[in-house]
Amino acid sequence: MRKRMKRWASSKIVQTVLGRCAGAYLLLVGWTNRISSKPDNIYALIDHDMPVIVTMWHGEHFMLPFARRKDHRVQVLISNARDGEINAIAAKMLGMEVIRGSGGRQKDRRTVGKGGAKGLLAMVRSLKDGISVSMTADIPRGISRKASPGIITLARLSGRPILPVAFASSRFKRLDTWDRSVITLPFGHGIFVAGDLVRVAADADEETQETARLELETSLNQAYADAYQIVGRNP
Numbered sequence: 001m002r003k004r005m006k007r008w009a010s011s012k013i014v015q016t017v018l019g020r021c022a023g024a025y026l027l028l029v030g031w032t033n034r035i036s037s038k039p040d041n042i043y044a045l046i047d048h049d050m051p052v053i054v055t056m057w058h059g060e061h062f063m064l065p066f067a068r069r070k071d072h073r074v075q076v077l078i079s080n081a082r083d084g085e086i087n088a089i090a091a092k093m094l095g096m097e098v099i100r101g102s103g104g105r106q107k108d109r110r111t112v113g114k115g116g117a118k119g120l121l122a123m124v125r126s127l128k129d130g131i132s133v134s135m136t137a138d139i140p141r142g143i144s145r146k147a148s149p150g151i152i153t154l155a156r157l158s159g160r161p162i163l164p165v166a167f168a169s170s171r172f173k174r175l176d177t178w179d180r181s182v183i184t185l186p187f188g189h190g191i192f193v194a195g196d197l198v199r200v201a202a203d204a205d206e207e208t209q210e211t212a213r214l215e216l217e218t219s220l221n222q223a224y225a226d227a228y229q230i231v232g233r234n235p
Contacts, residue, residue, distance in 0.1 A: 012085075019089025026094060030066045032186040033169060038230065042165070042194045043069055049197060051132040052163045053123075053155055057145055057220060058136040059179030063167045065094035067192045075099050075126050077119050077135040099123060099133070120154060127158040137164070137220055144179045147217040152209050155200040164195035164220040168227035168235070193227040195219035 039045065046052050054074065056064055068074050075097040078088045088098045101119015123133045135154070137147045155162050171188030175181040184190065198216045200209060228235040 015085040016089060019086040020093065022086060023090035023093030026062060026065070026090060029184050029186050030063070030094075032188075033171075033184065034189040035063075035066055035191070036189075037067065037192040037194070038226070039194065042067065042192065043072075045194055045197070046161075046163055049161050051127050051130050051160055052197070053127070053151065053158070053160055054132060054134040054163050054165055055137040055151055055216070055220070056134075056165050056167065057179070057224065058138050058140055059144070059175075059177065059181035060167065060224070061136055062182070063169070063184055063190065063192075064134060064165065065091065065096050067165060067167070068095060070095070072132065073097060074132045074134055075123070077101055077123060077133065079140055081140070096134075097131075099126070116150070120150070120157075123154055124158045127154075127160045137216060138179070141178060145217075145221070147213045147220070149209065149213060151216070152200055152213050155198070155212070156202060156204055156209065159202060161197040161199045162216055163197055164216060164223055166193045166195070166220065166223035166227040167191070168193075168224065168231045168233060170231045170233060172233070189231060191227050191230050193223040193230070195223040 076091055077099050078084045078091065080100055084100065088100065091098055099119055099122045101116060101122065126133050135151060137151055138144055139148045142148065151162060167190060169184045169188045169190035171185040173183045173185060175183065196219055198212055198219065200212045204212065224235055
């Protein structure tokens with residue numbers, strides 16, 4: 001039965017249908033929610049720092065495309081895992097470009113290393129070309145709400161700042177998953193809250209990088225606390 005389920009999930013047709021359904025649902029949510037931001041114009045914070053590395057917590061990231069200005073190219077890192085194709089299709093429907101790379105913890109660590117390195121190098125190239133990128137701050141199937149050293153490495157190698165962004169809505173359902181994923185519901189009001197930019201120097205040593213990682217973690221947690229407080233919900 002489990003093998004049958006895996007084959008079903010691997011079907012290109014099934015992945016396409018599920019991806020389009022997910023994208024259509026998120027478009028509906030975006031159209032029916034009143035969405036604001038704090039500060040009022042997040043782009044004013046990053047105007048002189050583009051391109052940037054945008055990040056949110058895993059499971060709370062589905063609404064990120066609605067923070068994107070239509071003329072702003074953003075490439076999002078999506079895992080090579082089985083459900084990655086579904087997420088990639090949905091992301092493209094919402095105007096995001098996609099970089100595929102391993103982000104999860106699979107049994108074969110060599111696969112993780114190769115996939116992770118490929119995704120990292122692709123993001124560095126995009127940033128060098130003036131294109132912003134996005135990735136979750138925590139590792140898929142890792143420790144939820146713990147910032148990964150990977151995003152700090154990306155900032156160090158690219159020389160670009162990290163922009164922490166949180167989103168909260170007055171109407172949502174939280175799932176019983178490892179990352180406590182949030183599904184935003186239609187007909188509510190939501191808000192994006194931006195944290196302070198986190199910068200990592202090219203010559204940052206391990207201690208400095210760890211300080212930056214903790215700074216990012218604190219900034220994201222504070223941004224989410226502020227966002228949920230503004231919409232009057234408990235995170």
